[in-house]
Each structure stands twice: as structure tokens, then as C-alpha cells.
Amino acid sequence: MSEISFHDLSRLDSSQRAGLLKRAEADLSVFREKVRPIIDAVKEEGDVALVRFAREFDKAKVSKDNLKVSPAEFEAAFASVDQDVIESIEFGISNIRKFHEEQRPETMWLKEVRPGVYAGDRYTPISSVALYVPRGKGAFPSVTMMTSVPAVIAGVPQIAIVTPPTPDGSVDAATLVAARIAGVETVYKCGGAQAVAAVAYGTETVKPAVKIVGPGSPFVVAAKSLLSSVIDTGLPAGPSEAIIFADESVDGALAALDVLIEAEHGPDSSAYIVTHSRKVAEAALAAIPGYWSKMTEQRVEFSRAVLTGKRGGIVLTRSLEESYRFINDYAPEHLEILSREPLAHLGHITEAAEILMGPHTPVTIANFVLGPNAVLPTSRWARTYGPLSVHDFVKRSSVGYVTSTAYPELAMHARRLARYEGFSSHENAVSELRQPYLDAHRSDPA
Structure with a gap:
């Protein structure tokens, strides 16, 4: 039997100490090369590729007709999961919901930063998101709970879960229970790099999303890195x-x-x-x-x-x-x-x-x-990212409003800076060229 690793820092040199900081996906180059053809196949073949990879990688009986979980499968999941497990899922979701409701930002705020000058932020939900729920080394309804609840609280209108199917072509029952209790009804039977590609490009069955969140294997991480220009891949998990x-x-x-x-x-x-x-x-x-x-x-x-x-x-x-x-x-x-x-x-x-x-x-x-x-x-x-939150499912727009009385001072300073940086159109937009339009606006009936 191998001995448990014991690292005495006093006996390690700098390179050995640095080695302790390395993770499994520190070098993704090998994984990128393996997932690149998978991504290309999904982009070109859509559902056909998803079915083929489900059978090849997950040994799962999946067809184009059942890539999306049906209402009947949700009902069967609730019937098959023990009531005490459902109770614990409900307990966990209740606490997760309470925590994340406190994170929800104001829809909009405006502050008067100078007399007659107002600035602030407005928050709106992103239009669509895919939630990746892994399954390779176990079933993870907890990941469904953690990803679904903040997305629902944020008000994302299109939420879908992607998760690897089991060998019989179904989805882990407790995962479906957690999804419905959290408020998500769309679940696709695909995992790994092919799932990331599916939600990035879309297929006949899988709707594309603008963002994907959730933890995964180095293959999933590699696929996210290759598709980061196509879909927002969220925090690195x-x-x-x-x-x-x-x-x-x-x-x-x-x-x-x-x-x-x-x-x-x-x-x-x-x-x-x-x-x-x-x-x-x-x-x-x-x-x-x-x-x-x-x-x-x-x-x-x-x-x-x-x-x-x-x-x-x-x-x-x-x-x-x-x-x-x-x-x-x-x-x-x-x-x-x-x-x-x-x-x-x-x-x-x-x-x-x-x-x-x-x-x-x-x-x-x-x-x-x-x-x-x-x-x-x-x-x-963790040096630059925090935990997944409601903020990962909303986008922030800056909002500004300048009154007629505050405009001259701001225009003067902006004009000076535009001239210094050499942007003539910037300068013109706050010069005397604008004044006739402002005068006309002031004379318009309310």
C-alpha cells in the first residue's frame, strides 16, 4: 500500500514547493487536442454527434428523439427517489434560495454625483444560460441545486441543464427532482466536451446559450477554453x-x-x-x-x-x-x-x-x-474569482443622465480632454455645434 504523502516544507526547495500548487488541469494542451474533434463534430453534425458520443463515451442508450428529458421522465424521477432524499433536497434549496435572494441587486440605482448629474447602474438578467451538471464519478443533484437556484432568482428566461446520461439513457433521478424543485424544466442528455459544444453552437434539439456555468472534468474545462470566444464560460471550475x-x-x-x-x-x-x-x-x-x-x-x-x-x-x-x-x-x-x-x-x-x-x-x-x-x-x-452567485446571471449597464443646467460644465471638461487625445468628433459633439439642437430641445413642448 502506498504511503500518504507527507510534505515537510522545511525540506522542500522552491521548485518542489511550487509543485504542490499544481492542479490536474494545469496543462490543458493534451485535453484540448482530444476535445477539438468532438467540438467540430457537434458543430457540423448536431444531434447525430451527440447521440454518437453518448453511446461511445457514456455507453448510454440515447437517440435523437429523447435527447431532451420529457415530462414523463420528470414524473418517474419523483416516483423513484426516496421521500427523505426529496425532503433533504427541498431543505437545501430553501437555504440556497434564501442566501441568493439576499444577493439579488437592485434593478437600478441612480445617484446625483454633481448637481444635475445622475449616474448609476441597471441590472438585467442574461438571456440564456446552460448549467453543466457532471456525472462521471457520481450523481450530483447538489450541483443542480447550486446552479439552478441563482439562475432562477436572477430571472434568466431560458435556463437549461446539460448532464451526461446514465447507461439506460435516463438522467439521474435526484438531479431531475432538484431541477424541478429549483424551477428548471429543460434538461438535455449530453455531457463532456460535446455538451459544451452543443450549448455553444446549438443543435436541432439543444438551444444555444450565451453562457455556461458549472464544474467539470479537464475535458470540460478544455472545451470551455476552446469555445470561450463563442460562449461565456463563466468562472473556472x-x-x-x-x-x-x-x-x-x-x-x-x-x-x-x-x-x-x-x-x-x-x-x-x-x-x-x-x-x-x-x-x-x-x-x-x-x-x-x-x-x-x-x-x-x-x-x-x-x-x-x-x-x-x-x-x-x-x-x-x-x-x-x-x-x-x-x-x-x-x-x-x-x-x-x-x-x-x-x-x-x-x-x-x-x-x-x-x-x-x-x-x-x-x-x-x-x-x-x-x-x-x-x-x-x-x-x-480564487485569486480573482468568487463563488457562483446571482451576479453571474445578470449583466450590468451603466446609466447616466445630465440636466441642461449641469451640461455646460461637463461639456467644457470633456471638450478639453477630447482635444488633448486628438478625437475631433468627440470634441465637436460637445462644442458650439451642439447648441442649436439643445436650444430646440429646450423649446419643445413637454
Whole structure:
């Protein structure tokens, strides 16, 4: 059995330390070459290509006639999912909805920035969006919940889910339940790079969208990068990653329990325990095998690949300050702060998409029912992106209004700057050439 990776920062040189920051999709060149012909086929062949790829990649019995989930399939899903699971989906969606309703911006605001000069913003929903819900390493109704709710709250008129079909040609039942409860009725049976291409270009069945959001494999990430000039690909969300930061006040076995949460997503995940306490590190090392004995075989295989590989394990630092620096350099998707006083650490950490504080807030709760969005930027994009939100489904327009009394002062300053930059039409538009039109406007009846 491979040993869990133990990274003592005091013994690593700069290149070895930098290696700990790399993610599975750090180099997408290989994936881009693999998905390029898939994208081309979908663009040229439409539904025919989607059916072929569903059978080839997903081993799914899909035809052109059933690429879109029917009302009867929704009804069958509700009949097949246990009532307690439906209850938990409803509970999670309730919290997610409450959180995201608070994010919804004012439709418009205007402020008087100078006497007679008004400026502000107006928010309107984007016209269409595709929500990518992965399925390759499991079923993810939680992703449906997290992507659908803010899109519905934002008022996007055309919302569709794309998700890989199961071998029998259906869609995961709980995913359909979550979609309907959240308010989404359009679901297409396609995943991977072909799904990204389908919503970018449109097919006979799949309507094109102006944006796609949702996490996916490196193949999905590569397809998004190739199609970024065709469709807005949203925040970069690839394979799962987490840092469990533990100080000397907690049991390392608790950190071990939680590092397995994201590590079990797949062998392309990244997961570290970061601590300056050797006692905590050793307790975590000792505890992990015991937790593996309580997991399913597939999830043990996935998490073992992560924790014994180059993108996981335990990072031992020399001090709290070094732990903070490593976390900020890593910029994790998920960060847990395990401490008796988590707030004491919070101010030192600026680069993390999600920060969960204390032993009662494991990533599991945030992934399903806490309320904040669990679709998060990966691959260090937390340095510039935040979690998926209502704001990802609206666009902002600047609004301005200048009164006749305020116009002369603004025109004078704008004219000077236009002349300096050499834009004669800019200058002319606020010169005496405009005055006759303004005089006529003033004399028009109200």
C-alpha cells in the first residue's frame, strides 16, 4: 500500500514547493487536442454527434428523439427517489434560495454625483444560460441545486441543464427532482466536451446559450477554453480541491476525516491538510487508514490516489505564518479552518473561494445545505474569482443622465480632454455645434 504523502516544507526547495500548487488541469494542451474533434463534430453534425458520443463515451442508450428529458421522465424521477432524499433536497434549496435572494441587486440605482448629474447602474438578467451538471464519478443533484437556484432568482428566461446520461439513457433521478424543485424544466442528455459544444453552437434539439456555468472534468474545462470566444464560460471550475487547515488546538484525526471529503471526488482532485503542528500531522496520518475502512471501494480508490500522490497529503509548516502563506499561494476552492478560535486565523487568509470555520462546518454541509454557493473557482482562480452567485446571471449597464443646467460644465471638461487625445468628433459633439439642437430641445413642448 502506498504511503500518504507527507510534505515537510522545511525540506522542500522552491521548485518542489511550487509543485504542490499544481492542479490536474494545469496543462490543458493534451485535453484540448482530444476535445477539438468532438467540438467540430457537434458543430457540423448536431444531434447525430451527440447521440454518437453518448453511446461511445457514456455507453448510454440515447437517440435523437429523447435527447431532451420529457415530462414523463420528470414524473418517474419523483416516483423513484426516496421521500427523505426529496425532503433533504427541498431543505437545501430553501437555504440556497434564501442566501441568493439576499444577493439579488437592485434593478437600478441612480445617484446625483454633481448637481444635475445622475449616474448609476441597471441590472438585467442574461438571456440564456446552460448549467453543466457532471456525472462521471457520481450523481450530483447538489450541483443542480447550486446552479439552478441563482439562475432562477436572477430571472434568466431560458435556463437549461446539460448532464451526461446514465447507461439506460435516463438522467439521474435526484438531479431531475432538484431541477424541478429549483424551477428548471429543460434538461438535455449530453455531457463532456460535446455538451459544451452543443450549448455553444446549438443543435436541432439543444438551444444555444450565451453562457455556461458549472464544474467539470479537464475535458470540460478544455472545451470551455476552446469555445470561450463563442460562449461565456463563466468562472473556472474544474476538479475538486480543498485545504484543511488545523492548528494545535484540534485533533488531527478530525482534519483527516475532513480531508477525505474532496479527495473522494476523483483521482484528479487535490486535497491537503496544512498544519504547523507535528502532533496534529501525525494524528492525521494515523487516522486516515481507519476512515478508509468505512468508505466504499471506489471512494477509497479515488482518495488514496489523491492522498498518496503529488496533489494531496499532509503539509507540515514551520509556523502559523508559513501556513497562511502556503494557503494564500495555493488559493484553494474549499478551505476549512479547524481551530478552537477560527476567527483568529480568518484575517490572515485572503485567497480562498470558500472559508468554513470551526468543527461544525465541514465542507459536506457547505456542499449541500448551508446556503452559499458550492460552485467555486479552482486552479488558483480564487485569486480573482468568487463563488457562483446571482451576479453571474445578470449583466450590468451603466446609466447616466445630465440636466441642461449641469451640461455646460461637463461639456467644457470633456471638450478639453477630447482635444488633448486628438478625437475631433468627440470634441465637436460637445462644442458650439451642439447648441442649436439643445436650444430646440429646450423649446419643445413637454
